[in-house]
Amino acid sequence: MQTNLHRLESDDATIGGFLITYPSGQSKAVTWRTKSHINPVLEAAKEYAATALNERMNAGTLAAMQDADNTNWPSVVAAISRLIVEFNDRLPVDQGSLLKI
DSSP: OOOEEEEOOOSSTTEEEEEEEOTTSOEEEEEEEOSSOOOSHHHHHHHHHHHHHHHHHHTOSHHHHHHHHHSOHHHHHHHHHHHHHHHHHHSOOOGGGSOOO
């Protein structure tokens, strides 16, 4: 089994997140709420991935350590980045930030 990420859905455009499922079968939901775009995307994705990795390493079980070792973390960062971009795209446009000519 591999590590998988699934976007979590909400009717509220300001709520985003994902479910990460590890090879051991353990899973963790990561969510956020913001009215602003998440920027910079890559830095945010790295932070979410680092938090997920730390959670696995601090769990203190053999299965959790194997999850940490067997997960392709650069791919997780890329997947989280894509999910954040999709979240940003769903947010309403802030009319105050539009350039008026």
